[in-house]
Amino acid sequence: MRLIATALLFALLALPRHGYSATQEIRLSKGQTVYVPVYSNVFTGPRSLPFQLAATLGVRNTDPNSWIRITSIEYYDTSGKLIRRYQDKDKPLSLAPLATTYVHIEEKDTAGGFGANFIVRWQADRAVNAPIVECVMIGATSGQGISFVSPGQAIREVR
Template structure:
């Protein structure tokens, strides 16, 4: 018992009480390439039946003062084949504004391993945007929804 209490006290003293974690850090950049997983279906039941999902790519400018430019949004299927380009010219997003791309539930071209590659830029160093996909589906009174965060695969200039 004494050893347990001593270890607990040592742990409490050794752990900083700041309340910050690695995910709380502010990420600043002039641009990035972001990989965003998208699930147009998931498998359920003992027979692994596909459960179709609608997906929405969400891009949110988190900088309170600066615009950012989305230079490309490309949609790939499970095998890595480019299915669609959603951006033919740069799209500017105002401070604290957002934009989206929607993939309908009946669109199964992407498959289980679909993804978006989003590239963005800014003229100056800004807060990196939040880029994620939101999937939702409902069948026979059963519903499912979840969020898939984007992952930076090529950082821009800091």
């Protein structure tokens, strides 16, 4: 038991840290394209059975003074095929300072598969604090539950 607890502690310490420390520079941007991994399911047990998960994409405007525009949110499957558009490029969503928007994918929606992802594009009129874009996955079955967060990664910067 002590060995398992020690292994878990080392695993937690090895996880990447998110957020800013006092020595890190605050990142300002006028817009980005952000890739966010989504796990519609994970495989469990010796037979690698799929464990279905609900997923909630969150986009959090971290700037206390400025609005941002979410210009598109697209959901892709494991093979990279576009499944759905949740935000239309022609009708951007304005997000107030410190406000959050989200997209929820139900546990029974398996269209994305294990390698699904969101592509989120956002813009601002001036350089602002970059939003936090992440996906929370959660599932429970037969008394067993699992939850975790998948952080987004900027793959393109608006110039």
